[in-house]
Amino acid sequence: ETGVTQTPRHLVMGMTNKKSLKCEQHLGHNAMYWYKQSAKKPLELMFVYSLEERVENNSVPSRFSPECPNSSHLFLHLHTLQPEDSALYLCASSQGPGNTIYFGEGSWLTVV
Amino acid sequence: KQEVTQIPAALSVPEGENLVLNCSFTDSAIYNLQWFRQDPGKGLTSLLLIQSSQREQTSGRLNASLDKSSGRSTLYIAASQPGDSATYLCAVRGYNNFGNEKLTFGTGTRLTIIP
Numbered sequence: 001e002t003g004v005t006q007t008p009r010h011l012v013m014g015m016t017n018k019k020s021l022k023c024e025q026h027l028g029h030n031a032m033y034w035y036k037q038s039a040k041k042p043l044e045l046m047f048v049y050s051l052e053e054r055v056e057n058n059s060v061p062s063r064f065s066p067e068c069p070n071s072s073h074l075f076l077h078l079h080t081l082q083p084e085d086s087a088l089y090l091c092a093s094s095q096g097p098g099n100t101i102y103f104g105e106g107s108w109l110t111v112v
Numbered sequence: 113k114q115e116v117t118q119i120p121a122a123l124s125v126p127e128g129e130n131l132v133l134n135c136s137f138t139d140s141a142i143y144n145l146q147w148f149r150q151d152p153g154k155g156l157t158s159l160l161l162i163q164s165s166q167r168e169q170t171s172g173r174l175n176a177s178l179d180k181s182s183g184r185s186t187l188y189i190a191a192s193q194p195g196d197s198a199t200y201l202c203a204v205r206g207y208n209n210f211g212n213e214k215l216t217f218g219t220g221t222r223l224t225i226i227p
Binding site for chain 1: 116143146148154156157158161203212213214216217218219
């Protein structure tokens with residue numbers, strides 16, 4: 001139990017589907033993150049939310065749409081994805097800048 | 113642009129040996145550095161966070177050192193065990209041009225401890 005829970009753990013979707021990844025943190029943190037991990041590449045930061053406000057959007061295609069309804073929940077809405085979007089999507093949280101960052105178990109996404 | 117390198121990409125050692133994992137970074141203007149382990153198919157588990165003003169941090173059999181001026185960190189694992197087999201990632205924390213925190217990761221070292 002890491003304190004950061006992601007669902008679903010595995011997702012297979014077609015290129016025309018719409019799906020969402022969900023993340024919930026039980027640590028009382030005020031910052032939440034989405035990262036993408038592809039094979040043989042470093043983790044790529046996608047989005048950062050601090051106090052429910054998006055503070056960073058790292059040139060992520062619009063087919064990925066984040067939502068942070070409150071400081072404990074973070075969603076990643078997916079639509080019209082491409083096969084190259086298949087990866088492990090990791091959610092993380094921290095108690096603001098400079099503090100230890102805690103990751104969830106990740107959601108394995110396969111786009112067919 | 114910060115770049116983080118971890119060499120070697122993979123390492124196998126017999127159980128019981130002490131070992132050192134390396135991490136180097138190109139921009140020494142960092143706030144802190146964090147070491148993680150990642151088991152296959154799983155998320156990242158934080159191991160140690162070392163502030164830029166610190167030289168080392170210890171947790172159990174793990175010791176992380178930081179030499180900011182030379183852009184290097186090492187993770188020392190004493191008396192290795194098969195359960196230590198995992199991929200070890202380092203990440204440096206800095207700030208981008210907009211003053212936002214930025215965590216840059218290496219690609220990791222895949223460690224295998226041979227029983």
